[in-house]
Each structure stands twice: as structure tokens, then as C-alpha cells.
Amino acid sequence: MSDLYGPSHRRLQDEHDTTRLADRLEALAHVEIPPDERAFIESRPMVFLSTVDHRGRPTVSYKGGAPGFVRVLDDNRLVFPSYDGNGMFLSLGNIAANPEIGMLFIDFERPRRLRLQGRAALLRDDPLLASYPGARMLVRVDPEQVFVNCGRYIHRSAGSRLSPHIPDAGGCQPFPAWKRIDIFGDVLPAADSRRVAEAGGPITVADYPGEDDPPG
Template identity: 65%
Template structure:
């Protein structure tokens, strides 16, 4: 019995004769961050966050910050800040209502790397010892599956600079002009 694959996944694997490969990859999945995962995640300046609303509709968002903005805080848990965005609060609202998340960390540099983290999350106030300047909230994720993903089709890109809207160490950030439009 597989924890990662359902009947439809298995049907495609069988159709393309990849079940043995899929089984080997599933055997590498884990629920606690190892040192390689930790350094990759804590050095990242962005990731993609997938959430699901109460009607089962998925959405995905880009989340960016300075390197180190995502922190591993326990063997199976990470925390990331929620910065001021477009005001829709889709990700935070979805996390508050269903808690289901998928995070995809990607390195576009050589060698390319992708790491998936699937689990449950909850929204926390941005206060106390884990306070992050400039963040509205913090999200704590408990990983149920952590696994590498094929980097074969990752384009080689170079990060030139961080967004000027990432809050600085004191939490200050420029006001985006588009928010002043009616």
C-alpha cells in the first residue's frame, strides 16, 4: 500500500512502466528534514506555495523574501512569514480554512534542484520570539512528505537581485504605487 500514490497514479505508472522507479522515489520520501533539506530551504529566497480552499479549488502563489526567510523550527516543521501582498489573502485564507499545503523549492542554478514539501499548516500571529519584522502573520507547516523532484527540465536562470519590496531588517518596505489606485 502506497502513502504517496493512489490508483490513478499507479495506472499511469503501469502504462509507462515506471512503477518500479516510482517505488524507489517513494522510498526516498521522508517526513523529517535532513541537513541537506535544511540548508537548501534556509538558503532559498523564494518558493511556490499551493493551497486548497474549502470548495477544493487549488491556487498557487510565489513567496519571496531574503535568504533565510523560511526557517526549519522542528524536525518536521518549518515557518515562513506572510508579507503584505495584494490584499486578497487567498493563501492565508485557504490555510486557515483547510490547512492543506504543498511547497516547491527550486534552485535554477547548476546543479538544478527541486524539493517538495507536503503537509498541513496553520496561521499564527507574528509576535513573540519568532517575530519577523514586516510580516503580517507567520505560517507553520508540519511536513507529512518531503521528497526531491526531478530537476531535468529546470531552466538555468540567475537571480540578479531581491525585490525592493521585501521588508528590510526593521520591517520597512516601499509602498507599491498600484495600491493607491481606485
């Protein structure tokens, strides 16, 4: 019996004579995160997060922050912050209804990737929240399977500059220009509407400058 593979996986493995290899790789999967993998996770400025929605459809999103924004706690759980986003709350809403998630950590400079499957929960009043300036809530993850994947098809990144939108030590971050686009003007939260007015009012889609170099 396998916890990782089902009949469809087995048929493909048998077809390509990789069943023994697949079994060995499953045997190397683990729950406890060793020190080297902890260091790898905490060095990543991004993670790809997969969740399942209310209709059973998988989705994946990018989560970014300063290196160390995903932490491995002493009890082997992971924690990462939820910063201000587009207001859809797709990932967090999915987690609230279905805790099953997947996480993919990638090093684009020295090709390596680490996959994690587990169960997540939203935390609004956790003591660790104060250590993440600008975070609205936290996500805690209990790992169920952790395993390393081959990194040979990972493309190198062009640079390593972090996003200027990451909240600073005081929790401040640039106001996103996309919230000034006029098609969103009548649906923004009140606080954002005030920020739009302070920034000089709405802009058109044609005038949208992007988010690469936000004004200070």
C-alpha cells in the first residue's frame, strides 16, 4: 500500500518501468523537517502554495516575502504571514474550508526544489503575528509529507532583488498603483479609497505604471 500513489500513478509507473524508483522516492519522503531543509525553507523569499476550492478545483498562488517569512517552528510546524493582497482571499478562503495544501520551494540560483504536503489553519490572534509587521493573519502548516524533487529543469533567475512591496519593520509598504485604476474605484474598502485620494485620485488603465518601482 502507498500513501502517495494511487492506481493511475501505478499504471504509468509500470508502463515506464519506474515503479521501483517511485517506491524508493516515497520511502525517502518524511514528516520531520531536518536542519538542512529547515535552512533551505527559511532562506526562500517565495513559495508556491496550492489549495483546493469549494468545488474541488485545485489552484496555486505565489506567496513572497523577505527570506525567513516562512518559518519552521520547533514543533516542526511551518508558519507564514498573509499580507495585504487583492481582496479575493482565494488561498485563505480555500484553507478555511479545506485544510489540505501543497507547498513548493525553489532555489533559482542553485537549482533545487522541495515539496511539502500538509494541513493548514488560519490564525488571527497568534502571538507570532506581532513578529510579522504588516501581516493580517498567519497560516500554520502541519507537514504530512516532505520530499526533494529533481532540480534539473529549473531556470536560473535574472536577479535577486526583493520586491519593494514587502512590509518594512514597521509594517509599512507602498500603496499599490493598481488600486488607483478607475475601474476599481467604487468597490475599494474605505481605507483604500482614502489612500487613492491622497495619492492624487484615480488613474486609467492606460496610465497604470505597474508595480516595479512604486513611489516612496
